[in-house]
Amino acid sequence: MDNAQAGATTQTVTFRIWRQDGPGNEGHYDEFRIPYRKGANVVSCLMEIQRNPTTVQGKKVAPVVWDAACLEEVCGSCAMNINGRVRMACSALIDKLEQPITLDPLKKFPVVRDLTVDRNRMFEALKRVKGWIPVDGTHNLGPGPRQSPHDQSLMYVLSTCITCGSCLEACPQVTIDNDFVGAAAISQARLFNMNPTGKMNSEERTRALMGPGGVQDCGKAQNCVKVCPKEIPLTSSIAVMNREVTKVLVKDIFFKEEERKASSGPG
Ligand code: SF4
Ligand code: FES
Incomplete structure (x- = not known):
């Protein structure tokens, strides 16, 4: 049903909202009906419901809990399944x-309550890939190396990640209890590896993406790139970091072979 039409005829909007008192608790849906307002978004409707949390059956219930801060797709906190x-x-x-x-x-x-979840796994993934640039003191180091306009514009897009978790939510390789780092952290590793100062630690970041839970766990479903609200080229980040991991693996094989030759001595 077209809601503009639905709103015009019924003048109400109906919501079915997941209610869950705490982590691991049983949940259920509550249904709410509020007056229709043209141009309203889901957060403004949640605020309206919060003013008078009464279900369509007339039962007064606890106010719905959700996360939101910026109200303009910048903080990443309001991601949910709609x-x-x-x-x-x-x-x-x-x-x-x-x-x-x-x-x-x-x-x-993990659900904290109602629509609020614990996104800690995203921050753990950023820690794993060392998603930062180490600074050596606060003294002025002078101008950094020049960057090409192409790299600047690509890095700008990569830097717009809002850690909303949408890419993990849509990814079939991510489950609630596995340790796949997910597209966001992989893309942040690419961003920091491109940075002229960050390049110094690029191998460390690339190595962090090797092994279980790393970039090779990607199943190439390509859902992440479809749901990212910032249109970050996540599949290209995954391809780039996959290549970087392969280069490090080849380098390791080469050095092992060199070591083997050296230890076996001449002849
Ligand atoms: S990469 Fe996109 S979808 Fe994933 S956390 Fe960042 S902004 Fe959200
Ligand atoms: S409230 Fe939606 S992204 Fe900040």
Whole structure:
């Protein structure tokens, strides 16, 4: 049903919202109906429901808990499943959504309460790939090496990641309890490896993507790139980091062979 039309005829919007009191608890859906407002987004509707959390059956319930901060697709905190697809709630307009609008928490992250999840695995993944540039003191090091405009514009796009978790949510290789680092951290490793100063630690970052949970766990489903709200070229980041991992592996084989020859001595 076209919601612009639905709103015009019914003047209400119906939500089915996942309710869960705490981590690991049983959950259920509560249904709410609120007045239709043209141009409203999911977060503004959640705020409306919060003012009077009464279900369509007339039962007064605890206010729905969700995360949001910037309301302009910058903080990444409002990612949730909206009608079964991961979206940013602050930019999801109700006029473009089928009713009832079903809201579920992200499924690849532990639920804290209702629609709020614990995204710690993303920060652990950034720690694993050393997603930062080490600085050697605060003294002025002078201008850094020049970067090509092409690299600058690519790095800009890579740097727009908002750690929303949408790419992990859509990825079939990510489960709630495995340790695949996911597309966001792989792309951040690429970003920091491209940085003229960050290049110094590029092998460390690349090595962190080797082995279980690393870039080779990617199943190439390419869902990540379709759901990223910042349109980051995640599949190209994965391909680049896969090549970097292969180069390091070849280098390791070469050095092992050199060592073997050296230890076996002449003749
Ligand atoms: S890469 Fe895109 S989808 Fe993944 S966390 Fe960053 S902004 Fe979100
Ligand atoms: S509230 Fe910050 S991205 Fe939606």
